[in-house]
Amino acid sequence: xxxxxxxxxxxxxxxxxxxxxxxxxxxxxxxxxxxxxxxxxxxxxxxxxxxxxxxxxxxxxxxxxxxxxxxxxxxxxxxxxxxxxxxxxxxxxxxxxxxxxxxxxxxxxxxxxxxxxxxxxxxxxxxxxxxxxxxxxxxxxxxxxxxxxxxxxxxxxxxxxxxxxxxxxxxxxxxxxxxxxxxxxxxxxxxxxxxxxxxxxxxxxxxxxxxxxxxxxxxxxxxxxxxxxxxxxxxxxxxxxxxxxxxxxxxxxxxxxxxx
Ligand code: F6R
Numbered sequence: 001x002x003x004x005x006x007x008x009x010x011x012x013x014x015x016x017x018x019x020x021x022x023x024x025x026x027x028x029x030x031x032x033x034x035x036x037x038x039x040x041x042x043x044x045x046x047x048x049x050x051x052x053x054x055x056x057x058x059x060x061x062x063x064x065x066x067x068x069x070x071x072x073x074x075x076x077x078x079x080x081x082x083x084x085x086x087x088x089x090x091x092x093x094x095x096x097x098x099x100x101x102x103x104x105x106x107x108x109x110x111x112x113x114x115x116x117x118x119x120x121x122x123x124x125x126x127x128x129x130x131x132x133x134x135x136x137x138x139x140x141x142x143x144x145x146x147x148x149x150x151x152x153x154x155x156x157x158x159x160x161x162x163x164x165x166x167x168x169x170x171x172x173x174x175x176x177x178x179x180x181x182x183x184x185x186x187x188x189x190x191x192x193x194x195x196x197x198x199x200x201x202x203x204x205x206x207x208x209x210x211x212x213x214x215x216x217x218x219x220x221x222x223x224x225x226x227x228x229x230x231x232x233x234x235x236x237x238x239x240x241x242x243x244x245x246x247x248x249x250x251x252x253x254x255x256x257x258x259x260x
Contacts, residue, residue, distance in 0.1 A: 001229045002260070003210055003238075003247035008198050011232040012041030015129065015194050018230070018260045019046060020055055022127050022192075028059040030119075032128030032187075033087065033098065035064070035079045036164075038196040039129045040086060047090035057091045063119050064100030065130070065139040065187070069153065069178035071103060077167050078103065101151055101180035112151040112180060119186065128190035132197050135159050136205045136218035140181035147214070147222045149183030184222045193229045194260070195220070200236040207240035230260045 004014060019042070022029045033039075049055040064083055071078040076085075080100050088098050099118055105111030119125060130138050135157055141149060142157045156164075161175040168174040187193070197206050208218035210231060215221055223229045238244050 001210060001224060001226075001231060002251070003231045003233065003241070004251050004260075005233055005235060005238045005244065005248055008041060008234050011196055011198070011234065012045045014230075014232055014260060015039075015042040015196060016045035016049060018192070018194055019127060020049060021259065023055065023057065023060060026126065027056065028061070029126045030122050030124065031060055031062045032125040032130075032190050033062045033064050033083055034129045034131050035066070035082045035086075036131045038131030038198065042129060042196065043087040043090070046087070050091040055091075057093045057097075060093060060097065061122055062088070062093065062098040063115075063122070063125055063182075064098065065128075066179050066181035067101045067103035068176040069103045069108075069180060070176055073104065101182075103180055105180075108153050108180065112153070115151045115180075115182075116186065119182075119189075125190035127192045127194060128187060130187070130193060130195040132195060132202060132205050132209060132220050133160055134163055134201050134205055136208055136220045138184070138195070138220045138223070139187055140179040141184050141187075141219040143217050143219060145184055145216055145219045147216060147219070148185040150186050151180060151182050154179055154181050184219055188222060188226055191228065192260075193223060193226055194232065195223070195229065196232045197237040198234040200239060202233070202237040203240040206231070206233055206237045207242075211242055 067079045101115050102111040140154050161172050164175050165172040209220040
């Protein structure tokens with residue numbers, strides 16, 4: 001696991017560099033797309049590189065991490081609509097290139113199984129963007145999630161609903177109780193995981209992710225078992241790391257050829 005501590009705009013550029021390098025190497029790459037605040041700077045940077053530098057997503061595909069259950073098709077906070085607004089509509093992704101779990105499915109288990117199959121049929125995710133919840137969730141795998149879980153329905157914790165109320169005019173009761181989310185096992189199958197976190201509110205979750213014992217109580221800790229994880233955090237999110245100076249030094253002296 002590599003930990004990079006830098007200001008937020010630099011983190012967004014580094015994540016965009018990783019996506020760009022992948023697309024230049026493999027134009028039909030499969031991207032894993034997170035929603036929430038954390039990846040927004042990355043989507044802005046990728047949209048800018050598309051507009052200014054001709055970075056093309058025309059052959060790429062995307063799979064979303066999660067989706068709320070039951071939000072109407074046109075609801076602006078339906079993650080499918082968020083991804084379209086924040087990313088897909090700003091680059092040249094094909095209209096059907098991005099898929100997400102179907103939060104309106106009548107048969108939820110069948111929809112989750114179909115989503116797992118679609119990811120496998122696409123060849124798996126090459127690069128997965130991730131945020132992290134204050135309670136240590138990735139995707140919406142809340143504390144107690146099986147470390148081997150696959151796409152399924154989950155109940156959001158009260159803390160996550162409070163955290164996400166800012167997207168629903170501050171009204172917690174409007175945040176859906178249920179979601180469909182890629183499981184921890186699904187996320188672990190992606191080839192490169194790039195997690196972004198900023199702000200002091202994420203410091204404890206980041207500390208557990210990087211330095212804590214692997215435990216379903218802090219679901220993101222499962223990433224310690226993944227061979228290629230990049231953790232991009234600002235000073236505030238790094239403020240509880242015991243080995244912060246070591247991570248800073250290691251990144252500063254990293255061989256130039258190594259990349260992320
Ligand atoms: C969103 C997702 C969540 C968020 C997490 C952090 O698709 O999977 O795990 O990444 O809740 O949210 P922000 O970035 O809004 O702090």
